[in-house]
Amino acid sequence: MEEKKKKTIGVPGLLAAAILCLSSLAGATGEAGQKQLRFRENGEFKILQVADMHYANGETTPCENVFLSQMATCSDLNTTAFVHRMIQAEKPDLVVFTGDNIFGFDATDAAKSLEYAFSPAMSSNIPWAAVLGNHDQESTLSREGVMKHIVSLKHTLSQVNPTGVDVIDGFGNYNLEVHGVEGSGFEKKSVLNLYFLDSGDYSTVPSIPGYNWIKPSQQVWFQRTSMNLQRAYMSKPEAQKAPAPGLVYFHIPLPEFASFDSSNFTGVKQEGISSASVNSGFFATMAEAGDVKAVFTGHDHLNDFCGELTGIELCYAGGFGYHAYGKAGWARRARVVVATLEKTEKASWGPVKSIKTWKRLDDQYLTAIDGQVLWSKSTKEGEIERRRKETQLHQLLC
Numbered sequence: 001m002e003e004k005k006k007k008t009i010g011v012p013g014l015l016a017a018a019i020l021c022l023s024s025l026a027g028a029t030g031e032a033g034q035k036q037l038r039f040r041e042n043g044e045f046k047i048l049q050v051a052d053m054h055y056a057n058g059e060t061t062p063c064e065n066v067f068l069s070q071m072a073t074c075s076d077l078n079t080t081a082f083v084h085r086m087i088q089a090e091k092p093d094l095v096v097f098t099g100d101n102i103f104g105f106d107a108t109d110a111a112k113s114l115e116y117a118f119s120p121a122m123s124s125n126i127p128w129a130a131v132l133g134n135h136d137q138e139s140t141l142s143r144e145g146v147m148k149h150i151v152s153l154k155h156t157l158s159q160v161n162p163t164g165v166d167v168i169d170g171f172g173n174y175n176l177e178v179h180g181v182e183g184s185g186f187e188k189k190s191v192l193n194l195y196f197l198d199s200g201d202y203s204t205v206p207s208i209p210g211y212n213w214i215k216p217s218q219q220v221w222f223q224r225t226s227m228n229l230q231r232a233y234m235s236k237p238e239a240q241k242a243p244a245p246g247l248v249y250f251h252i253p254l255p256e257f258a259s260f261d262s263s264n265f266t267g268v269k270q271e272g273i274s275s276a277s278v279n280s281g282f283f284a285t286m287a288e289a290g291d292v293k294a295v296f297t298g299h300d301h302l303n304d305f306c307g308e309l310t311g312i313e314l315c316y317a318g319g320f321g322y323h324a325y326g327k328a329g330w331a332r333r334a335r336v337v338v339a340t341l342e343k344t345e346k347a348s349w350g351p352v353k354s355i356k357t358w359k360r361l362d363d364q365y366l367t368a369i370d371g372q373v374l375w376s377k378s379t380k381e382g383e384i385e386r387r388r389k390e391t392q393l394h395q396l397l398c
Protein backbone atom coordinates (compact mmCIF):
# COMPACT_ATOMS: atom_id res chain seq x y z
CA MET A 1 0.00 0.00 0.00
CA GLU A 2 1.10 3.49 -0.90
CA GLU A 3 0.77 4.91 2.59
CA LYS A 4 3.47 2.60 3.91
CA LYS A 5 5.97 4.88 2.22
CA LYS A 6 5.15 7.75 4.56
CA LYS A 7 7.95 8.96 6.77
CA THR A 8 8.11 7.77 10.33
CA ILE A 9 10.64 8.93 12.87
CA GLY A 10 11.78 7.90 16.33
CA VAL A 11 11.39 9.91 19.53
CA PRO A 12 14.76 11.77 19.42
CA GLY A 13 13.97 12.88 15.86
CA LEU A 14 10.54 13.92 17.01
CA LEU A 15 11.87 16.17 19.73
CA ALA A 16 14.34 17.73 17.34
CA ALA A 17 11.58 18.31 14.82
CA ALA A 18 9.39 19.82 17.52
CA ILE A 19 12.11 22.25 18.56
CA LEU A 20 12.97 23.12 14.99
CA CYS A 21 9.44 23.95 14.03
CA LEU A 22 8.44 25.76 17.22
CA SER A 23 8.86 29.20 15.71
CA SER A 24 7.39 28.44 12.32
CA LEU A 25 4.19 26.99 13.77
CA ALA A 26 2.90 30.18 15.35
CA GLY A 27 0.16 31.68 13.25
CA ALA A 28 0.60 29.08 10.55
CA THR A 29 -3.11 28.98 9.83
CA GLY A 30 -5.59 31.50 8.55
CA GLU A 31 -3.02 32.49 5.97
CA ALA A 32 -2.43 31.49 2.36
CA GLY A 33 -5.26 33.78 1.29
CA GLN A 34 -7.94 31.49 2.73
CA LYS A 35 -11.16 32.90 4.04
CA GLN A 36 -10.90 33.63 7.76
CA LEU A 37 -13.58 31.82 9.73
CA ARG A 38 -15.35 34.07 12.19
CA PHE A 39 -18.41 34.27 14.41
CA ARG A 40 -21.55 35.79 12.92
CA GLU A 41 -23.10 39.09 13.94
CA ASN A 42 -25.51 37.14 16.17
CA GLY A 43 -22.59 35.78 18.19
CA GLU A 44 -22.84 32.20 16.88
CA PHE A 45 -20.69 29.82 14.92
CA LYS A 46 -22.26 26.61 13.71
CA ILE A 47 -20.56 23.44 12.51
CA LEU A 48 -22.26 20.58 10.71
CA GLN A 49 -20.47 17.23 11.07
CA VAL A 50 -21.00 14.63 8.37
CA ALA A 51 -19.50 11.25 9.22
CA ASP A 52 -19.02 8.22 6.98
CA MET A 53 -20.69 9.16 3.70
CA HIS A 54 -19.11 6.01 2.14
CA TYR A 55 -19.70 7.48 -1.31
CA ALA A 56 -19.02 5.31 -4.34
CA ASN A 57 -20.29 6.01 -7.88
CA GLY A 58 -23.54 7.88 -7.33
CA GLU A 59 -26.81 6.75 -8.86
CA THR A 60 -25.65 3.20 -9.59
CA THR A 61 -24.42 2.53 -6.05
CA PRO A 62 -27.02 0.73 -3.92
CA CYS A 63 -27.88 1.50 -0.30
CA GLU A 64 -27.03 -0.77 2.58
CA ASN A 65 -29.25 -1.69 5.49
CA VAL A 66 -32.44 -0.03 4.36
CA PHE A 67 -35.72 -1.96 4.19
CA LEU A 68 -36.03 -4.25 1.18
CA SER A 69 -38.94 -2.14 -0.07
CA GLN A 70 -36.63 0.92 -0.12
CA MET A 71 -33.80 -0.67 -2.08
CA ALA A 72 -35.10 0.07 -5.58
CA THR A 73 -35.20 3.83 -5.01
CA CYS A 74 -32.11 4.19 -2.83
CA SER A 75 -28.54 5.05 -3.87
CA ASP A 76 -25.62 7.36 -3.11
CA LEU A 77 -27.90 10.14 -4.33
CA ASN A 78 -29.82 9.80 -1.06
CA THR A 79 -26.58 10.68 0.74
CA THR A 80 -26.19 13.73 -1.50
CA ALA A 81 -29.78 14.78 -0.85
CA PHE A 82 -29.26 14.46 2.90
CA VAL A 83 -26.17 16.73 2.82
CA HIS A 84 -28.17 19.30 0.83
CA ARG A 85 -31.09 19.16 3.25
CA MET A 86 -28.84 19.49 6.30
CA ILE A 87 -27.07 22.51 4.82
CA GLN A 88 -30.38 24.16 3.99
CA ALA A 89 -31.93 23.44 7.37
CA GLU A 90 -29.00 24.46 9.54
CA LYS A 91 -27.12 26.99 7.38
CA PRO A 92 -23.83 26.09 9.08
CA ASP A 93 -20.73 28.28 9.00
CA LEU A 94 -18.54 25.24 8.39
CA VAL A 95 -19.16 21.65 7.30
CA VAL A 96 -16.75 19.03 8.62
CA PHE A 97 -16.51 15.62 6.99
CA THR A 98 -14.91 13.17 9.41
CA GLY A 99 -13.65 10.47 7.07
CA ASP A 100 -14.77 7.46 5.07
CA ASN A 101 -15.98 10.17 2.76
CA ILE A 102 -15.73 7.64 -0.03
CA PHE A 103 -15.88 3.88 0.18
CA GLY A 104 -12.84 3.06 -1.85
CA PHE A 105 -13.55 -0.61 -2.58
CA ASP A 106 -16.63 0.30 -4.61
CA ALA A 107 -15.57 3.68 -6.00
CA THR A 108 -14.19 3.11 -9.50
CA ASP A 109 -12.56 6.56 -9.73
CA ALA A 110 -11.50 8.13 -6.43
CA ALA A 111 -11.28 11.71 -7.75
CA LYS A 112 -14.77 11.56 -9.27
CA SER A 113 -16.20 9.91 -6.19
CA LEU A 114 -14.74 12.64 -3.95
CA GLU A 115 -16.20 15.31 -6.22
CA TYR A 116 -19.65 13.69 -6.08
CA ALA A 117 -19.43 13.27 -2.33
CA PHE A 118 -18.42 16.86 -1.57
CA SER A 119 -20.52 18.48 -4.30
CA PRO A 120 -23.28 19.74 -1.97
CA ALA A 121 -20.64 21.49 0.16
CA MET A 122 -18.84 22.84 -2.90
CA SER A 123 -22.01 24.26 -4.42
CA SER A 124 -23.24 25.75 -1.14
CA ASN A 125 -20.52 28.43 -0.91
CA ILE A 126 -20.01 27.33 2.70
CA PRO A 127 -16.44 26.60 3.80
CA TRP A 128 -15.81 22.94 4.51
CA ALA A 129 -13.06 20.76 5.92
CA ALA A 130 -12.40 17.05 5.67
CA VAL A 131 -10.22 14.38 7.23
CA LEU A 132 -9.58 10.83 6.08
CA GLY A 133 -11.09 7.62 7.37
CA ASN A 134 -9.82 4.09 6.87
CA HIS A 135 -11.66 3.55 3.56
CA ASP A 136 -10.82 6.72 1.59
CA GLN A 137 -7.64 5.27 0.02
CA GLU A 138 -9.09 1.98 -1.22
CA SER A 139 -9.93 3.23 -4.71
CA THR A 140 -7.57 4.73 -7.32
CA LEU A 141 -5.76 7.25 -5.05
CA SER A 142 -3.41 6.81 -2.08
CA ARG A 143 -4.15 8.60 1.20
CA GLU A 144 -1.83 11.39 0.12
CA GLY A 145 -3.50 11.49 -3.28
CA VAL A 146 -6.98 11.69 -1.75
CA MET A 147 -5.99 14.50 0.61
CA LYS A 148 -4.28 16.40 -2.21
CA HIS A 149 -7.38 16.09 -4.35
CA ILE A 150 -9.60 17.27 -1.48
CA VAL A 151 -7.57 20.46 -0.94
CA SER A 152 -7.93 21.30 -4.64
CA LEU A 153 -11.74 21.36 -4.42
CA LYS A 154 -13.86 24.50 -4.25
CA HIS A 155 -14.46 26.26 -0.91
CA THR A 156 -12.49 23.79 1.17
CA LEU A 157 -10.25 24.88 4.06
CA SER A 158 -8.71 21.40 4.27
CA GLN A 159 -4.94 21.16 4.25
CA VAL A 160 -2.70 18.22 3.38
CA ASN A 161 -0.52 18.93 6.39
CA PRO A 162 0.49 21.91 8.53
CA THR A 163 2.95 24.40 7.10
CA GLY A 164 6.32 24.56 8.85
CA VAL A 165 6.22 20.93 9.99
CA ASP A 166 8.64 18.76 8.03
CA VAL A 167 7.75 15.39 9.40
CA ILE A 168 4.31 14.32 10.51
CA ASP A 169 2.49 11.03 10.16
CA GLY A 170 -0.58 10.89 7.96
CA PHE A 171 -2.32 13.32 5.62
CA GLY A 172 -4.86 15.90 6.68
CA ASN A 173 -3.46 17.20 9.97
CA TYR A 174 -4.23 20.92 10.32
CA ASN A 175 -6.01 23.49 12.46
CA LEU A 176 -8.43 26.32 11.80
CA GLU A 177 -8.97 29.43 13.87
CA VAL A 178 -12.40 30.97 14.33
CA HIS A 179 -12.13 34.66 15.07
CA GLY A 180 -14.54 36.82 17.06
CA VAL A 181 -17.25 39.01 15.56
CA GLU A 182 -16.07 41.63 13.11
CA GLY A 183 -15.78 45.01 14.78
CA SER A 184 -15.57 43.51 18.30
CA GLY A 185 -12.39 43.45 20.40
CA PHE A 186 -12.00 39.81 19.41
CA GLU A 187 -12.09 40.26 15.64
CA LYS A 188 -8.40 39.44 15.29
CA LYS A 189 -8.31 36.73 17.95
CA SER A 190 -9.08 33.06 17.59
CA VAL A 191 -11.84 32.46 20.15
CA LEU A 192 -12.57 28.90 19.00
CA ASN A 193 -9.92 26.49 17.74
CA LEU A 194 -10.57 23.55 15.48
CA TYR A 195 -8.07 20.73 15.16
CA PHE A 196 -8.19 18.09 12.45
CA LEU A 197 -6.10 14.92 12.54
CA ASP A 198 -5.54 11.85 10.44
CA SER A 199 -6.31 8.83 12.61
CA GLY A 200 -4.94 6.57 9.85
CA ASP A 201 -6.28 3.31 8.53
CA TYR A 202 -4.71 0.04 9.63
CA SER A 203 -1.76 -0.79 11.85
CA THR A 204 1.47 -1.43 9.96
CA VAL A 205 3.07 -3.03 13.02
CA PRO A 206 2.83 -6.82 12.50
CA SER A 207 2.47 -7.56 16.20
CA ILE A 208 -0.39 -5.07 16.62
CA PRO A 209 -3.53 -5.99 14.69
CA GLY A 210 -6.39 -3.69 13.78
CA TYR A 211 -6.77 0.03 13.23
CA ASN A 212 -4.07 2.66 13.26
CA TRP A 213 -3.64 5.38 15.88
CA ILE A 214 -2.66 9.02 16.29
CA LYS A 215 1.14 9.04 16.30
CA PRO A 216 3.62 10.93 18.53
CA SER A 217 4.54 13.26 15.62
CA GLN A 218 0.91 14.34 15.32
CA GLN A 219 0.59 14.77 19.07
CA VAL A 220 3.71 16.95 19.19
CA TRP A 221 2.22 19.11 16.43
CA PHE A 222 -1.08 19.34 18.32
CA GLN A 223 0.71 20.21 21.56
CA ARG A 224 2.78 23.01 20.02
CA THR A 225 -0.19 24.40 18.11
CA SER A 226 -2.39 24.40 21.21
CA MET A 227 0.37 26.05 23.24
CA ASN A 228 0.91 28.80 20.67
CA LEU A 229 -2.82 29.46 20.33
CA GLN A 230 -3.20 29.64 24.11
CA ARG A 231 -0.29 32.02 24.39
CA ALA A 232 -1.80 34.32 21.77
CA TYR A 233 -5.24 34.17 23.37
CA MET A 234 -3.90 35.05 26.79
CA SER A 235 -1.96 38.06 25.42
CA LYS A 236 -3.25 41.50 24.49
CA PRO A 237 -5.56 42.69 23.10
CA GLU A 238 -8.34 41.34 25.34
CA ALA A 239 -5.92 39.05 27.20
CA GLN A 240 -7.89 36.09 28.59
CA LYS A 241 -7.22 34.02 31.71
CA ALA A 242 -8.37 30.64 30.37
CA PRO A 243 -7.63 29.17 26.93
CA ALA A 244 -10.10 29.46 24.06
CA PRO A 245 -12.12 26.25 23.72
CA GLY A 246 -10.84 23.70 21.22
CA LEU A 247 -12.80 21.11 19.23
CA VAL A 248 -11.03 18.12 17.68
CA TYR A 249 -12.18 16.18 14.61
CA PHE A 250 -10.87 12.84 13.32
CA HIS A 251 -12.24 9.48 12.18
CA ILE A 252 -11.40 6.54 14.45
CA PRO A 253 -12.60 6.82 18.08
CA LEU A 254 -10.05 6.74 20.89
CA PRO A 255 -10.04 3.79 23.31
CA GLU A 256 -11.48 6.22 25.91
CA PHE A 257 -14.79 6.19 24.00
CA ALA A 258 -15.35 2.88 25.81
CA SER A 259 -15.50 4.64 29.20
CA PHE A 260 -19.26 5.07 29.17
CA ASP A 261 -22.54 3.26 29.43
CA SER A 262 -26.11 4.49 29.05
CA SER A 263 -26.00 5.95 32.58
CA ASN A 264 -23.47 8.57 31.54
CA PHE A 265 -23.84 9.30 27.84
CA THR A 266 -26.43 11.01 25.66
CA GLY A 267 -27.36 9.06 22.54
CA VAL A 268 -27.00 5.37 21.81
CA LYS A 269 -24.33 2.70 21.67
CA GLN A 270 -25.41 -0.18 19.44
CA GLU A 271 -22.00 -1.65 18.62
CA GLY A 272 -18.53 -1.92 20.12
CA ILE A 273 -15.94 0.87 20.07
CA SER A 274 -13.66 0.12 17.09
CA SER A 275 -10.59 1.99 18.23
CA ALA A 276 -6.98 0.90 17.75
CA SER A 277 -5.99 -2.02 19.95
CA VAL A 278 -3.29 0.11 21.58
CA ASN A 279 -3.65 3.47 23.30
CA SER A 280 -1.22 6.03 21.86
CA GLY A 281 -2.08 8.56 24.56
CA PHE A 282 -3.80 11.26 22.54
CA PHE A 283 -6.57 11.63 25.10
CA ALA A 284 -4.00 12.35 27.82
CA THR A 285 -2.21 14.78 25.48
CA MET A 286 -5.46 16.68 24.94
CA ALA A 287 -6.37 16.67 28.62
CA GLU A 288 -2.91 17.98 29.45
CA ALA A 289 -3.09 20.75 26.83
CA GLY A 290 -6.19 21.98 28.64
CA ASP A 291 -8.07 23.71 25.81
CA VAL A 292 -9.95 20.82 24.20
CA LYS A 293 -13.62 20.62 25.24
CA ALA A 294 -14.91 18.04 22.77
CA VAL A 295 -13.76 15.40 20.31
CA PHE A 296 -15.87 14.34 17.30
CA THR A 297 -15.39 11.09 15.42
CA GLY A 298 -17.28 8.73 13.14
CA HIS A 299 -16.29 5.17 12.16
CA ASP A 300 -18.85 3.29 14.28
CA HIS A 301 -22.04 4.08 12.38
CA LEU A 302 -24.41 2.68 14.97
CA ASN A 303 -23.05 4.74 17.86
CA ASP A 304 -24.08 8.39 18.13
CA PHE A 305 -23.44 9.29 21.76
CA CYS A 306 -21.51 11.99 23.62
CA GLY A 307 -19.97 11.15 26.98
CA GLU A 308 -17.80 13.31 29.19
CA LEU A 309 -14.48 12.11 30.56
CA THR A 310 -12.40 14.45 32.74
CA GLY A 311 -13.85 17.58 31.17
CA ILE A 312 -13.66 16.43 27.55
CA GLU A 313 -16.81 15.35 25.70
CA LEU A 314 -16.23 12.37 23.41
CA CYS A 315 -18.83 12.40 20.64
CA TYR A 316 -19.84 10.27 17.69
CA ALA A 317 -21.87 11.78 14.86
CA GLY A 318 -23.71 8.58 13.92
CA GLY A 319 -23.73 7.08 10.42
CA PHE A 320 -24.68 9.44 7.59
CA GLY A 321 -24.15 7.64 4.28
CA TYR A 322 -26.57 5.26 2.61
CA HIS A 323 -23.84 3.09 1.08
CA ALA A 324 -22.50 2.50 4.58
CA TYR A 325 -23.59 -0.18 7.00
CA GLY A 326 -26.38 1.04 9.24
CA LYS A 327 -29.64 -0.27 10.57
CA ALA A 328 -32.90 -0.32 8.64
CA GLY A 329 -35.43 1.77 10.55
CA TRP A 330 -32.73 3.65 12.45
CA ALA A 331 -32.42 6.91 10.52
CA ARG A 332 -29.13 8.15 9.07
CA ARG A 333 -28.04 11.22 11.02
CA ALA A 334 -25.69 14.18 11.38
CA ARG A 335 -24.36 16.20 14.29
CA VAL A 336 -24.56 19.96 14.68
CA VAL A 337 -22.43 22.00 17.09
CA VAL A 338 -23.03 25.65 17.84
CA ALA A 339 -20.71 27.86 19.85
CA THR A 340 -22.17 31.05 21.31
CA LEU A 341 -20.26 34.13 22.40
CA GLU A 342 -20.66 36.05 25.63
CA LYS A 343 -22.21 39.51 25.47
CA THR A 344 -19.84 42.10 26.86
CA GLU A 345 -20.81 45.15 28.92
CA LYS A 346 -20.20 47.41 25.96
CA ALA A 347 -22.98 45.63 24.03
CA SER A 348 -20.42 43.81 21.95
CA TRP A 349 -19.32 40.21 21.69
CA GLY A 350 -16.65 38.59 23.86
CA PRO A 351 -15.20 35.07 24.15
CA VAL A 352 -17.14 31.81 23.78
CA LYS A 353 -19.76 31.33 26.48
CA SER A 354 -21.17 27.93 25.59
CA ILE A 355 -21.01 25.05 23.14
CA LYS A 356 -24.15 23.07 22.39
CA THR A 357 -24.89 20.09 20.16
CA TRP A 358 -27.80 18.13 18.71
CA LYS A 359 -28.35 15.66 15.92
CA ARG A 360 -30.78 15.61 13.03
CA LEU A 361 -32.32 12.50 11.51
CA ASP A 362 -32.85 12.01 7.79
CA ASP A 363 -36.62 11.72 8.11
CA GLN A 364 -39.40 13.85 6.67
CA TYR A 365 -38.91 16.56 9.31
CA LEU A 366 -35.14 16.33 9.82
CA THR A 367 -36.10 15.69 13.45
CA ALA A 368 -33.65 17.18 15.93
CA ILE A 369 -32.74 14.96 18.88
CA ASP A 370 -30.44 14.76 21.90
CA GLY A 371 -29.80 18.47 22.41
CA GLN A 372 -27.18 19.03 25.10
CA VAL A 373 -24.66 21.53 26.39
CA LEU A 374 -21.12 20.27 25.80
CA TRP A 375 -19.36 23.05 27.60
CA SER A 376 -20.08 26.38 29.19
CA LYS A 377 -17.74 29.02 30.48
CA SER A 378 -19.44 29.53 33.81
CA THR A 379 -19.34 25.84 34.73
CA LYS A 380 -15.70 25.74 33.76
CA GLU A 381 -14.81 28.76 35.86
CA GLY A 382 -16.89 27.47 38.74
CA GLU A 383 -15.02 24.18 38.44
CA ILE A 384 -11.60 25.89 38.50
CA GLU A 385 -12.68 27.87 41.55
CA ARG A 386 -13.95 24.72 43.27
CA ARG A 387 -10.68 22.89 42.59
CA ARG A 388 -8.67 25.88 43.84
CA LYS A 389 -10.66 25.87 47.11
CA GLU A 390 -10.22 22.13 47.45
CA THR A 391 -6.46 22.51 47.03
CA GLN A 392 -6.41 25.30 49.62
CA LEU A 393 -8.40 23.15 52.02
CA HIS A 394 -6.07 20.24 51.40
CA GLN A 395 -3.03 22.41 52.05
CA LEU A 396 -4.64 23.73 55.21
CA LEU A 397 -5.43 20.26 56.53
CA CYS A 398 -2.31 18.40 55.50
Ligand SMILES: *[C@@H]1O[C@H](CO)[C@@H](O)[C@H](O)[C@H]1NC(C)=O
Nearest residue numbers: 066070073074075077078081
Ligand atom coordinates in the same frame (compact mmCIF):
# COMPACT_ATOMS: atom_id res chain seq x y z
C1 LIG B 1 -34.01 7.91 -1.48
O1 LIG B 1 -34.38 8.97 -2.34
C2 LIG B 1 -35.53 8.68 -3.13
C3 LIG B 1 -35.71 9.81 -4.12
O2 LIG B 1 -35.91 11.02 -3.46
C4 LIG B 1 -36.73 8.50 -2.21
O3 LIG B 1 -37.88 8.20 -2.94
C5 LIG B 1 -36.43 7.38 -1.22
O4 LIG B 1 -37.48 7.28 -0.28
C6 LIG B 1 -35.12 7.62 -0.49
N1 LIG B 1 -34.79 6.44 0.30
C7 LIG B 1 -34.52 6.47 1.60
C8 LIG B 1 -34.23 5.18 2.26
O5 LIG B 1 -34.50 7.51 2.23
Ligand SMILES: *[C@@H]1O[C@H](CO)[C@@H](O)[C@H](O)[C@H]1NC(C)=O
Nearest residue numbers: 259260261263264308309310
Ligand atom coordinates in the same frame (compact mmCIF):
# COMPACT_ATOMS: atom_id res chain seq x y z
C1 LIG C 1 -20.18 5.56 33.62
O1 LIG C 1 -20.91 4.74 34.53
C2 LIG C 1 -20.35 3.42 34.71
C3 LIG C 1 -21.23 2.67 35.70
O2 LIG C 1 -22.55 2.61 35.25
C4 LIG C 1 -18.96 3.53 35.26
O3 LIG C 1 -18.37 2.24 35.32
C5 LIG C 1 -18.09 4.42 34.37
O4 LIG C 1 -16.84 4.63 34.98
C6 LIG C 1 -18.77 5.78 34.15
N1 LIG C 1 -17.96 6.54 33.22
C7 LIG C 1 -17.58 7.77 33.44
C8 LIG C 1 -16.70 8.39 32.40
O5 LIG C 1 -17.89 8.42 34.40
